[in-house]
Every structure is written in C-alpha cells, then in structure tokens.
Amino acid sequence: MHDLHIHLGGAVPSSVLWEILCDNGLRTEYVDFNSFHASLTAKPDEVKSLDDFLGRYFQVTEEIQSSPSAASVSAYQVVAKAYRRARVQSLELRFNPQKRMRHGLHTMDAIILAVMQGLERASLHYGVATGIILSLGRDLPLEANWQIIDAAVKWKSRGSLNGANGVVGIDMAGPESRSLELSKPWMSEVAAMMEKARDAGLKITYHVGESEGTGPEGMLRVLETVRPDRIGHGIELRKAEGKQRERIISILKEHDICLELCPTVNRVTRVVPDFACVGDFVRTLAKEGIAYCINTDNPYLVHTNLRHEHEIVGRELGADADPLLALGISHAERHRFLLP
C-alpha cells in the first residue's frame, strides 16, 4: 500500500512530540502527557469544520516540530509508524517548511535537510520508499510561497538512495474558507509558481474540493489553470452538476489526474456526513474511469492508519471491495511522484 497524502503536522505520535517538547524545554499550557495527548486527539463531535481542524491542532504540532532535530525525528517516526501499523511500502510526506522555522530562528534549508535525513534513515531501517512534497500555504503571503518554490527546486530529488527520494513535489494546502482559488490574480500567481516547479522536474498536487470553501468551482479553476498531476481530496466533485461536472470529469480523465481520498479526515471535518458517501464516490470514480487512491492525511490526529482507511472504504463497497481497492492501489503506484 502507498500513502501519497500524509502531513508531517498530523502524523507524528503524541508521545514523540511530548518528548521533543520536554527535551527542548518549550513552555506550553500542557501540564502533563495525558492532557497533551487528549488535546491532540480530534474528536468528531468537537471539530466544527476544516478550518477549525487546521487551526486547532496544526499550530501546536508545527511549533513543536520547529527545529532541525525535531523535524528529523518527526519525519522518521511518521514512516516507522506507517510501516509498523500498515506495512506501507511507499510514503510521500508533505509539510510546509516556512511553518517550522521558529519565526526566522532556523533556515528553510536546515529544516528541509533535516526532514530528508530523517526519511533517509527511515527508508534504510524500514525498507519504505519515501519522498517529500513541500506544501505552500493559502494562509501565507505570496512572497513566502515563492521562497518555498525556490527551496523545492534547490533540493529537488536527484534520484533514489536506499528508497529515499528527497523533494519530489509541490502541494497547496491551508484553510479553504477564503475561496482564494476563485480570485483570478491570486490563482494566476500560484499557477506561475507551480509552472516554475514543474519546469524544474517537480510534480504537482493541490488540496482543493476538500470542503465547500473551494467546492467544485475551485476544483475546476485549479484544473484549468494549474493542471496538477494529482488533487488532494476533490471529494466536493460529489456536489457538481450539469456542465460543471462534465468539464471536471473530462479534464480529470483526459489528463489522467488522480484524486487523493482521505476518508476519516473528511468525516471528522464534517465534509461528508458518513462513510457511505465515500464508498459511493469511489464507485462513481471507478465507473467514470477517474484515477483515485486512498490515504491517511493526518493519521495521528484522527487515530487511523492506511490499513484501517482501506477497511473503512472496503466495508462500504461490500462485494466490490476487493477489485475497487486493488484498483486504487494500482492508481497510487502509477501516480506516485517518487521512484519505486
């Protein structure tokens, strides 16, 4: 199995983060491990939306991961846990380096190098193929996002070493509620950034259609202007109708763009009312001939793993589970950014 959509900020066990926090003497509101662990467990009845989810947990985890040593240990532990829990064979880890520089105390180069070294150790120790996807942030100034693009080009993968690939792609992430994808000037600047990355040989994925903030219209704008290799989520395609639906499906098929599905997080952030919707969506994608793969997104925050995500979808697919889950795995193999 392959996890192509997993965030450093949501995939590190709380025990590891707690040890980093204590070792670094960071001053926080948490008085002991139990209160810290509870605060990093997303409870579906407490999370109000995607924005709430991102704001509630990521600030804490990103702050703790904001040093080269913390970033390296965190990256290592993500892969180790994914392998032990779900025998993951390849993992593309995404993170935003700007959010781990402790307000300029560390350089972006130092953070990226540290994550690369953590993944090199993990690939060697666990035999998992790894790659890095650098996430831009909708909540960052354009200038800061350009700096991430320049860093990605600088640190671009030179090939696989013991399964570790270094930086293989670029992503756009962050709150969808401001609907920035519907703003033409913003979108064209982002398209220029993505083009620079693509020209340097990097692949592109893009969080969009994860909530009604961007919705099917945001998906369409991204597909038309950026033409990513993969889409993060795209679950809002369920709500598209008429000509808009036809156009989205036609671009996805014509350019063989893969949707990265992440069922449990969509449920926790109330983007889908139940898992039956995800099962129906997988059936629709398979029928339309659109590529999809199943991923964890933030496995630690929502206490899941890749095997569990497959089981959840499999239960909804019933008799179709085996062929449709196998199809998703074959799509993941074909759409991986890293070298096998």
Ligand SMILES: [Zn+2]
């Ligand atoms: Zn995500």
